[in-house]
Amino acid sequence: MTNISRQRTDDIPLDDHSSIVYCKDFLSPDHAAELLSFCLNELPWIQSTIKMFGKPVTIPRLNAWFGSEPYSYSGTRFTALPLPKPLEALKLSVEKIANESFNSVLANKYRDGHDCMGWHSDDERSLGEKPQIASVSLGADRRFLLRKKNDHADKRELLLAHGSLLLMCGECQTQWQHSLPRMRRVQDSRINLTFRFSTPKPGSLTNISRRVKQN
Ligand SMILES: O=C(O)CCC(=O)C(=O)O
Ligand SMILES: [Mn+2]
Numbered sequence: 167m168t169n170i171s172r173q174r175t176d177d178i179p180l181d182d183h184s185s186i187v188y189c190k191d192f193l194s195p196d197h198a199a200e201l202l203s204f205c206l207n208e209l210p211w212i213q214s215t216i217k218m219f220g221k222p223v224t225i226p227r228l229n230a231w232f233g234s235e236p237y238s239y240s241g242t243r244f245t246a247l248p249l250p251k252p253l254e255a256l257k258l259s260v261e262k263i264a265n266e267s268f269n270s271v272l273a274n275k276y277r278d279g280h281d282c283m284g285w286h287s288d289d290e291r292s293l294g295e296k297p298q299i300a301s302v303s304l305g306a307d308r309r310f311l312l313r314k315k316n317d318h319a320d321k322r323e324l325l326l327a328h329g330s331l332l333l334m335c336g337e338c339q340t341q342w343q344h345s346l347p348r349m350r351r352v353q354d355s356r357i358n359l360t361f362r363f364s365t366p367k368p369g370s371l372t373n374i375s376r377r378v379k380q381n
Contacts, residue, residue: 176188176190178322180312180314180322180338180341180342181314181337181341183336183337183341184335184336184337184338184341184342185335185336185338186312186322186324186332186333186334186335186338187331187332187333187335188324188330188331188332188333189263189330189331189332189333190327190329190330191329191330192259192263192302192329192330192331193302193329193330193331194329195329197329198304198328198329200252201252201256201304201357202304202305202328202357204250204252205273205275205304205357205359206275206305206355206357208250209230209250209273209275210230210247211228211229211230211273211275212228212229212230213225213227213228213229214229214242214244215242216242226280226281226282226283227274227275227276227277227281227282227283228274228275228277228281229244229272229273229274229275230244230247230272230273230275231244231245231246231247231270231271231272231273232246232247232248232249232250232253232270232271232273233246233249233269233270233271233362233364234246234269234270234366235270235292235364235366237270237272237364238290246270249271253271253359256302256359257271257361260300260302260331260361261361263300263331263333264298264300264333264361266298266300266363267363268300268361268362268363269362269363269364270361270362270363270364271359271360271361271362272359272360272362273357273358273359273360274357274358274359274360275355275356275357276305276306276308276346276355276356276357276358277355278306278352278353278354278355279306279308279348279349279350279351279352279353280348280350281348282345282346282347282348283345283346284345285313285343285344285345286343286344286345287315287338287339287340287342287343287344288334288339288360288362289339289340290364292364292365292366293339293362293363293364293365294363294365295340296336296337296339296340297339297362297363298333298334298335298363299333299334299338299339299360299361299362300331300332300333300334300360300361301326301331301332301333301334301358301359301360301361302330302331302358302359302361303326303327303328303329303330303331303332303356303357303358304328304329304356304357304358304359305328305354305355305356305357306328306352306353306354306355306356307325307326307327307328307352307356308325308326308346308349308352308356309323309324309325309326309346309347309349310323310324310325310326310332310344310345310346311323311344311345311346311347312338312342312343312344313342313343313344313345314341314342315340315341315342315343316341326358346358
């Protein structure tokens with residue numbers, strides 16, 4: 167069954183070991199507008215080509231990757247860029263709510279409702295066993311779907327609003343998949359910023375800070 171959540175701050179259990187937290191009014195309207203304009207105009211967006219069934223496919227969105235380590239995704243390698251100042255400040259606010267430290271951000275730009283992201287989990291090995299993923303949305307409201315990996319009929323649906331924060335917790339990435347479907351009527355752009363903790367590869371010179379915050 168599909169549930170649409172419209173509550174302001176919503177702790178939504180998915181199963182005994184997985185939950186999501188949705189904070190609709192995470193950012194003030196002014197801060198959200200400022201960040202949206204910064205991300206649209208200042209981030210170094212690129213459109214990647216990935217390999218699907220051995221064939222190159224241009225993905226239907228733009229990306230930028232910030233952190234200390236490069237990021238690989240379906241054969242594409244993103245060079246890590248330093249986090250711009252406005253996103254550094256945002257990271258601190260996200261960390262307070264998530265009670266966890268993050269060291270990387272994957273930014274997605276959906277130019278309009280034709281851009282989308284298919285079913286997947288954020289389960290790269292570098293993210294660890296049960297990664298918490300924190301996701302800030304700016305711009306056009308878009309549907310966000312979750313489905314259980316071993317029972318695709320078990321689904322949830324949220325409308326991710328401008329200025330909201332979504333936390334995916336527990337076994338969300340091992341037991342569930344998520345996607346952002348096309349919404350052809352939507353003409354405005356949407357930015358999504360996912361905050362992650364990515365463990366550097368052995369031999370990397372990066373200093374790992376403690377993952378769980380102590381305060
Ligand atoms: O745009 C979104 O809300 C989802 C982004 C996402 O799932 C990802 O970057 O892995
Ligand atoms: Mn994801």
